[in-house]
Amino acid sequence: MSLLELRDLSVHYRGARGEVTAVRSVSLALEAGRTLGLAGESGCGKSTVAMSVLRLLPRNARVEGQVLLDGEDVQGMSWGRLRAVRWAAASVVFQGAMHALNPVHRVGEQIAEPMRLHGVTGSVSALLDQVELPARAARAYPHELSGGQKQRVMIAMALACSPRLVIADEPTTALDVVVQAQVLDVLKRLVAERDIGLVMISHDLSVLASTCDRLAVMRDGVIVEEGPAREVIASPTHPHTQALAAAFPTVGDPASRHAGPAVSSPSSSASSPSPSPSSSSSSGPVLLRAEGLRVDYGSTKAVAGVDLEVRAGEIVALVGQSGSGKTTLARTLLGLQRPTAGRVLFEGVELPRSASGLRAYRRQVQLVLQDPTSALNPRHSVYEAVAEGLRIHRVEGDEATRVAEALSHAELRPPELFFTSLPHELSGGQRQRVVIAGALALGPRLLIADEPVASLDASVRGEILALLLRLRRELGLAALVITHDLGLAWTIADRVAVMYRGELVEQGTVEQVLLSPQHDYTRTLLAAVPHHDVPEPDRTGTP
Incomplete structure (x- = not known):
C-alpha cells in the first residue's frame, strides 16, 4: 500500500465570476522512504495539490477524487481524526520560513508546540540536532537566525511528531546556493534515516533532480510528464518540461551563455554568444x-x-x-x-x-x-x-x-x-x-x-x-x-x-x-x- 495516493484529484475554486478549476484529474503515488518532486510554475496547481493532502485548502475550494493517506481517505475524515493526522501522520514545511515562524516566540517553543498539542514526548534539542542546529538555537528568536537556520527550524517542527509523510513547499526559495545545498542534504538524509515519504515542490528542476526519485511536472492544473527523475531530466518529452529545464542554465555549458556585446563596443561581434576573456564588451571606459x-x-x-x-x-x-x-x-x-x-x-x-x-x-x-x-x-x-x-x-x-x-x-x-x-x-x-x-x-x-x-x-x-x-x-x-x-x-x-x-x-x-x-x-x-x-x-x- 502506498503511503500517499492521489486518485483522479480535481480541485475547483468558487469565486464571484463562477468556478475555476485549479487541478484536473491528478493521480500520483508515493511509497515510504521515497521522494516525489512536483514541478511547475506559479499558478500551475502544485501547491493546491499539496494543501489538499491535509485539507488545508480555503473554504471556497471544492475537491473531487480521493486523497489516501495509508489507505484512508482524507476527505472522509472527521475533524477530530484530521487533527490527529496533521503533524503526527503528515506535516508541511511551508514556503517562506521568514514569514511562517512567529516573530515573538522563541523557536524552541514553536517546535515544542505540536508535540504538546499531540501529547508526544520528545526533545527539542534532539530535533535541532537532526537538522544540524545546536541546542542553543532553541533560545533564539526567528530574527536572530539566518534564512537557512530558519528553514531548518521549520523542518524540525515538521518532524516534531514523527510523521511518516513530509510535504516541503519551495523549501529552498531565496536561499543562497551553499545554504540550499545544506537544506537539501538534511532532507535527503532524513528520508533515508527515518524512512519517511517526502513530497518536494519547486519550480527549479535542478533542485528536484538532486533530491527526488520521481518527478511530476504540472502545467495548468494537469500532470504533463511524470516518471523517474533521472529520465525526466535527461530526456524531457513535454515542451513545458524542456522549457523548465532550459530556464536554469548549467555553468560551463556554451548553450546557456547569452551575454553579448553592447552598442558601446564597436569592435565586438554581435553574433558572438560567448565573449572571450578579452572581449571588448569589457574594454569601454570605466x-x-x-x-x-x-x-x-x-x-x-x-x-x-x-x-x-x-x-x-x-x-x-x-x-x-x-x-x-x-x-x-x-x-x-x-x-x-x-x-x-x-x-x-x-x-x-x-x-x-x-x-x-x-x-x-x-x-x-x-x-x-x-x-x-x-x-x-x-x-x-x-x-x-x-x-x-x-x-x-x-x-x-x-x-x-x-x-x-x-x-x-x-x-x-x-x-x-x-x-x-x-x-x-x-x-x-x-x-x-x-x-x-x-x-x-x-x-x-x-x-x-x-x-x-x-x-x-x-x-x-x-x-x-x-x-x-x-x-x-x-x-x-x-x-x-x-x-x-x-x-x-x-x-x-x-x-x-x-x-x-x-x-x-x-x-x-x-x-x-x-x-x-x-x-x-x-x-x-x-x-x-x-x-x-x-x-x-x-x-x-x-x-
Missing part, C-alpha cells in the same frame, strides 16, 4: 569605480577594502552568500550608505555628499530591487510608479510620453494598456518590468540590480534576463547584478566578482572565475550548485 571601500558597523566589517569597477556597456555579476556584504556594497555605491573609508567615483569624479549632488548622480545610476511586490506601492497605478522618479528629479518634457517609452523599453506593450493597472493585477514578471521601467524612465547609464530574478518563475526569469541583455545591446546600459545564483552570472555577465565576508576574493571574466576558480570559496559556491545530471539518489544517508 563608468563606476570603488577604491578601498570599507563599511564598518561597530566591530563588524561589512565591506572590507573593496576595489571594483564597472565599465560602460558592461554587465558585472557580484556573487556571494547572504551576509557576505553584497547589498551593503550596493547601497554604498548608490550613495545610500556613507563608507567608513575609501571612495566611489562615477566617470572619475568622486560621489558628491550634498543632497542635490546625490540626486543628480542617481539619475545616472538606478537601483532595481529584489522583490517587486515590496518595491511597488500597492495603491499606486503603474503610471504613478513609473512617473514618480520623473517628478522627484523634475525631469522636463512630456511625462506621459516618457512613461510610455520606459514601459515599452521594459516590454510592457502597448504601454497605455498598463497605465491604470495596480500591482496586484499584474503577474510577478510584469511587476518586475514596472520596477525596471521606473529606473529606465530617468535615462540612467548604469543599473544596480539586487537579485532581480530570485523570486520569479523559470520562464519569467529567462524573460527578465533577456530584457537586461536587450537593454545593454540597444541602449548601451551597464549593469551590476547582485546575485547568489552562479547560473545567472554565467548566462548574462561579462565579468564576475566574488564576495566573501566583506572582501572581493576573486574577480575576472566569467570564464576565468567560473571555469577556472582560484579561490576556495568560489570552488565551494560552484560545488554547491545543483545540477540536472545528478547520480542515483544516495540511499545511505550520506550527504
